[in-house]
Amino acid sequence: MGTETEYGIIAPALPSANPTLLSSQVVNAYAATLREGLGNLAGTRWDYTDETPLTDARGFRMDRASAHPSQLTDEPPELTAEQIALERGEAAEAAVLMNLVLNNGARLYVDHAHPEYSSPEVTNPLDAVLWDRAGDHVAVAAMERIGTTPGFSPVILYKNNTDNKSVSYGSHENYLVPRSVPFSKLAETLIPFFVSRQVICGAGRVGKGPLNQEPGFQISQRADFFENEIGLETTVRRPIINTRDEPHAVAEKYRRLHVIIGDANLNEVSNYLKLGTTSLVLALVEQGLAPAPTLEDPVQALRTISHDPTLKAAVRLADGRSITGLELQELYCEAVLDAVPADADEQTRDVVDRWRTLLETLRREPMEAARQVDWIAKLKVLEAYRARDGLSWTNPRLALVDLQYADLRPEKGIYQRLARRGDVELLVHPEDVARAAVQPPRDTRAYFRGRCISEYPAEVVGASWDSLIFELAGERRLQRVQTREPLRGTAMLTEELFDVAADAEDFLARLLSDPDRRVAP
Amino acid sequence: MATQDRINTGGSSTEVEEETPEPAPAAPAAQDSTQTQGVDDLLDEIDGVLESNAEEFVRGFVQKGGQ
16 A cells, blocks of 8 residues: 655745746755765656556546546656746756655655655555655655755645645545455445545545635545546546556556545544555455445535534435444444454554544544544644634634644644644654655565665666666666566565675676566566 | 455565554643643644734645646
8 A cells, every 4th residue: 555645835935936846846855855865866767658547447448638638647747948947047957857766665756736755555554654754754854955955935845635725636545456356346335435534534624615615614625626426537526436547566466446535644643544444444345344335425425524523414325314424434443343353463453443442532522532633633723713812714814724734844834733742642753754764665566666776876767666677887778677566576575685786787687587586476 | 354464465475563553642631720721832832833924824825736
């Protein structure tokens, strides 16, 4: 599994700055910190060969001509010279990096008008939280670098999902699922789960409606921006279930479930439960044990649940019954409890225990879960302001608290302040986060990717989720190594090879001649 | 049906040492008055870092669409 975060970005002193350009500054600033501190070549070309953003899991392919341009994620973005020149005057750089593959196996790049961090592949939710936080660490390092570079205007990065004017941007999750699980089964189980999951991991939002046309507070940043139950799009007519079939792995064996409906989480417990409970529900689907309540109108239900922080609002099932978001979550949680074997691993038990306990707390008194849930922590601060200063929901200070909750600057961010005061529960240590920003997980192919980039910065000229491209000195041909098995290329399989190889040439020769060590299937 | 098992469909044959997050020690239950004090402190702290001119700052946070 893994996460992707698109950060909100502004340069307060440059209100009309081109966001693509600002985003490229973030990528280039981080590259500069790498060049300085870690001696790593900055800027590995992304290998677009295996990108198929228009293949639909329902068994067809969207015609390229009818796709929204923002969906063509298999084309490298280009900053025009004009854009650069506009911003930087005459001293325009010839080569602006739009993409980096990091030593930890992650990708940092410019996605439309936002900097995006895509985490390396991990095998469990706690690691997913750790390498997601590593992305925030990278974002902070880039911000600080820009802030101390003469001639550059400081930028601020936000881990949120809307500008509260009309625009939303995503934080996505990806889960590896066996291809043998029918997509229709996944969809029918996941729609009610995703509609209700916000009660345990929503990030909270001041304002309602896609145009922020109605005052008030709601549970989810993303809920009002979804218009469809199921579909291929990610930027327009957003669907609760995204059907992009781009496995980045052996397509016959796996599908990559691309989840676009989550809120970006700062709270580590919210993030852990978002990833952990979704994994467990996917396991239920695989085993044919998943509940499948059918909602009469999932898109409307998503909004109804989001718009009621008291958690009392009921939505209608297709059979005419009414059910709350909390009750839907209890349904899934009970099914998982019934299915978890007594000898399940510790982390699985931990996710289940926390999920059950949190649902009990939410049923009793939602505000008691402020240490674990982003939307509740945010609401608690907002309500304290309303009580102290007599503010109505239209007061801009409340909108500012909402925005600044997600501000990644350590001294300015309200979530960060809460964390430092001990008002939120933490799951990972800051020093582990800093390490995860430069080291890959050891138990997936991200290890192989990250180590190749660390060890052979001069020879690795391109990379993607399922490939690395080597260019050896004196050889005219590029050597493409496929990494199509997400669970190969681990430390256990390849660490020794990295340790004994004399150089890139020797490494490739050993890799390709030793069948036991083959990374590719 | 561990999260691990599910993800191990790739046939990784090793047992991974699972780590469970250790919960941070919970704050001791506080009296009402100290709680109010805590909220006041928190708001004072946030007052100190909130951007000045809320209306203008919020209006200036304009993004282009993303995924």
